[in-house]
Amino acid sequence: MNAATLDRERLETFEHQLIDTLNRGALCLMISIGHRTGLFDALAEAGQVDAAALAQRAGLHERYVTEWLGAMVTGGIVDHDAQTGTYELPAEHAQVITRSGEENLAVFAQYIPEFASNEDAILTCFREGGGLGYEHFPRFHEIMEEESAQSVLPALREHIFPLVPGLIDRLERGIHVIDVGCGRGRALNELATWFPNSRFTGYDLSEASIRYARDTAAARGLENVGFHALDAARIGEVEPEGGTDLVVTFDAVHDQADPDAVAAGIRHALADDGVYLAQDIDASSSHHGDLDHPLGPFVYTASCLHCMTVSLAADGAGYGAMWGRERARDLFRRAGFRDVEVHKLEHDPVGVFYVCRP
Template structure:
């Protein structure tokens, strides 16, 4: 019988118990967000449980138990019978525009659990699970997960890191946002650069409908959305083409790269935003890699395998592999221009 190292066993059990605690926190965090408990706690704390219940219009017994769980998780501060959010906790749970708001991660985790039967079946068949066939809230969950990064970095850091692009956008450029999803990235750019024209493309009709509704609600006139695949969308002579966290999801990213190269005008730029990753598994064994490998197993790889070619790059492809794919489309120069804990930005010309 193999000897068991008690120290290692205890460490593993402790790790797993922490993971289970995090897993069972998913519905509690989503309830707190949906009912405005975090926001109200930030606004009026420190308070007693019953005071938060009264202020939020919720049943006191449920709120008391919810707060106890949140305090045990370290998500809410408890001292002398009073509950509050520290500034750090507020950034994560109660401020939607914070760069470290992670509510979208909990939404994505819930969608992944809902997606399990389909992906589990695909493990046996080797086939994919189409983006439109995944869990009902997958679209909004993924959009919400990436939203803080886009809001805080896209216009402020990522676009300025590209060579000469901001000057073109200010003067008036034509931009395609390929794989735009619900259009958050497209709309952010359209707001920031009113002299430019933006077209968002996505192969998912429901996403295009949602993006169009968002743009209409914002009153934007310099943006529109069309159904189109990355490898054959309409349009030519773009000054800038962007792909946000979607290249690795494509069935044939090499064909997409080739088509994007042809769709750019002379001197045009392709900005590729992808999940942050190093080039080897060993370098990606960390909290961010853990998140992305898991999401990749449940979302990204199945999505790619459901499409033509099914290259299935995965969310942790890394800069080297992504550069190879981009250059296969005819791009001569690829450079890393910016990065955050969750994203890397590549410029291709």
């Protein structure tokens, strides 16, 4: 490399970009802590407080809270009044970083420490191949439930189901619905409450999540929903042919070990007039095409350190979260869906919705 030919301006711009990345990466860890400790919520409720009062309100140690506030203030998240020594979370910030705001982006920050805790093990995968199974991600299902509770649930009735004309009427009259990769069953338990005439079945590989889903259903007295721990690749074996009217997958195809078997099983279970509604990450199936993706680096990171590696751990396809529209469409067509519509919805800039009909 000849230092004399370097474009100094480009070098300095990149150096600033890297410094900014270091700061923002560090902030992700502190945002996750602020979310899990309830510090953002406590700050929003308190208005103007000093560190001691905030620590007391949140039931935390003052010294840690003070250092955390340092990161929040220098990171532009919390305002600080040097004269009174008080801190304040601006109302606008509270809308996107607390549990009572419009949307809580702090939920997503939790993925960073969850994935980073596996750095040593993932280095081994980089060198030797293979993957890390779900047992390496102790908080994944909890975070995912929190995420989909705000990204999927509130949009189901108003935005997602209207993609299939007449679907809400059919749900009200009574149909059979399967959620594949249902996680902790948040969506399905909600649907079972909204549509008492319909019957709902959830499948997930995670026994702990299935137990959680069942306990929630029992606590709510729901009798029209059942949850089963099952490898989704076996759905074609356990579900009768054509016995289901609607199958949904929320973010649950790209990390499967055998997505072809899953899609074929879904097709097998669906009645000829049934619909498969799949939500997945919107991407282009090419790195270049993802340059304008609003969360490109974030989702590729999540994919490499979670979605792809859990699939590879089971000797799977390892599509990864950014597998993209093209490969998704091909997969659904291979499974026997002749009509695959692709929809973007305004409420979900990162997701894409496929409406697949036999």
